[in-house]
Amino acid sequence: MAYTSRVAIQSTHPATLVINLSDSRCGNCGKAALPNEFYHETVPGWNEPTVGCRFDFITTGTEYSGTEQREAVIRLRPDLTFTGVGFFTNGQGWVIHREAMTR
Ligand SMILES: [Zn+2]
Numbered sequence: 001m002a003y004t005s006r007v008a009i010q011s012t013h014p015a016t017l018v019i020n021l022s023d024s025r026c027g028n029c030g031k032a033a034l035p036n037e038f039y040h041e042t043v044p045g046w047n048e049p050t051v052g053c054r055f056d057f058i059t060t061g062t063e064y065s066g067t068e069q070r071e072a073v074i075r076l077r078p079d080l081t082f083t084g085v086g087f088f089t090n091g092q093g094w095v096i097h098r099e100a101m102t103r
Helices: 067-076
Strands: 014-019 025-026 057-063 081-089 094-098
Touching: 014 067, 014 081, 057 067, 067 081
Parallel strands: 014 057, 057 081
Antiparallel strands: 014 025, 081 094
């Protein structure tokens, strides 16, 4: 399957892949994630990796603001739509607080 064709697939379990300067997390479950996976398959860590929530990564986001960070995320995952800068909350999970700038 072509890398870009996946974007059009409708997912019943969509999640944001949150890519930071030195770590990546799943916007659905909040656990660590690998930045190159199509869905949250793996929770990497110091011990043995465990299984993620398996939600599909359809968008990206980051906890860091700035043009460089935004462009790095887009460069890393051009197949996913960059949604902007956000943060993790206790009650609501991943929340976008600054929309993606037009590019
Ligand atoms: Zn997850």
